[in-house]
Amino acid sequence: MGLKLSGNKGQQSHRLVIFAAIIVLMTLLILYGSNNVNDAVYAPFHVATNYAIKATDLKKWSGKDGYVPFHGNKTMNLQCHNCALVTSSSHVLGTRAGKEIDSTECVIRMNDAPTLGYETDVGNKTSLRVIAHSSVFRVVRRPNEYLQRPDSNPVIIFWGPPNKIGKEAKGTLYRLIQRISMTYSNLSCFSITANKMRKFDSLFHRETGRDRQKSHSWLSTGWFTMVIAIEICDNIKVYGMVPPNHCGKSKPGSKKMPYHYYKPRGPEECVTYLQNEGGRRGNHHRFITEKQVFSRWAKQYNITFTHPNW
Template sequence: MRPQFVDKQWEQGKRMAIYGLAFLIMTLLILYSSNSTADLYSPFRDSHDVHRTVHNTNLKKWAGKDGYVPVYGNKSMNLRCRQCALVTSSSHVLGTRAGDEIDRNECVIRMNDAPTSGYESDVGNRTSVRVVAHSSVFRVVRKPAEFLNRSENAAVIFWGPASKIGRAAKGTLYRLIQRVSMTYSNLSFFIISPNKMQKFDKLFQKETGRDRKKSQSWLSTGWFTMVIAIEMCDNVKIYGMVPPNHCGRLPQPKRMPYHYYKPRGPDECLTYLQNERGRRGSHHRFITEKQVFARWAKLYNITYAYPTW
């Protein structure tokens, strides 16, 4: 009978060893997953991070109307609003039925070639200001019925390097913008001046502690639009922007198109994470920018909807 007792002890010990090994493996996997996830959504780091210093900027004092150069005529960028809606291009706005609420705001701000036609119930119909990157100029002017004919007395602000859209360069993009501004005299067209563009770069460095060029970063249209909204609005409600830690949450967020009007486009979180960690070439630092936006919300009467922060 003794050998049978020994066999039972051996079997029991073997089972305990297997359970212990399984527990150890699961623990390591959880720790690895947690560390990897945290690393993914934390702001990007580079070789200069050891000496990184962040300074808050008073954007109300930083703002200046002289940085917006009229493309045609002598118009000035002097729009002031008590309550603004900033509508992002995120697919998080779909299904919100927030269109009427957005249109009730004194001013409505949109970005690039984000349309309203077909999406009115979720994003509204009015546009007071549209901020357009140099890379989106062709997409905007190619559909004047959508982006230029639907808005009365709206302002269109173009941003980009002076070599692309600067008056002195007189390149293809500038001539196109100039021709459009002469055709649609009911709208006001502005280009952010080279000096103002440099101020935006310096603002990024002050708020993040990182030199934009050395860190191979490219400011997003969202960065310019957020600053412009703070300049012109007393209160800003932002629709569709996710918080900086959104893509690192567990369980992982469901896949969402990066743009609400491109259902087959790239996944939002994948786009954010690839840009945040990109090292070859220049990349948008979406998550780092959102870290700054979270701080600004406490200073400039900014609230977030769909999702709320």
């Protein structure tokens, strides 16, 4: 009797071992399968696999008819031989590039990136500022910095959804920018037309193989600014933009850089880039993908990058 019970216990133990082994094996298979799915879904965005890039001559891409004044009958006729495109990256801090930037024929800036207090590194001159609809209120809150500079007559190009800043919509944001244009006569304020906004989308598709809307991508102000700079400049020197592989090769213990030079306690640059590049739910900027495109454009459109050089 005792032997029979012992045999049953042995068989039960053997079955438990087999069952446990099956559970472990199934778990490993599930994890392996999950990892493969994640690799496919959450792989870095970049250019679509096996996509043949369709080059676009940006010098003949759209012309100046894609810009509409908010007030009066001004035309967007800015044309420069040499341009300094100053990014908002914290990599510009400590460069002491201000004098070099100010000596450039045309200086291009983005959104609400300030110059006051940062002149040594980013200069003070502004020829063109490209502003996203989401940055308008931050600009308006500091008119002395951005709007009523007695030493300059900058062009400001506003971009955003046509239903927010388009001339046809004439919503609150449109009226605010129109009032700014009427109040500060030294400014030349333009919006990007709906047709040209669609061209910016199609350009992204042609260069990456990705449909902006289907891939839940938001074009960055950097994308608009670079394309506009190529349209109006013969030579472009970009200050503070990191290369596409910068965040992938950062070493443990390396200094963390704020995303914006004027927000030292703001989000960290590489964290922002990687989260946006890998994000699939909701809409995200594709900063790294855009920089891959810029690197291809560099030779074609006489673009150089400094601080860092690449």
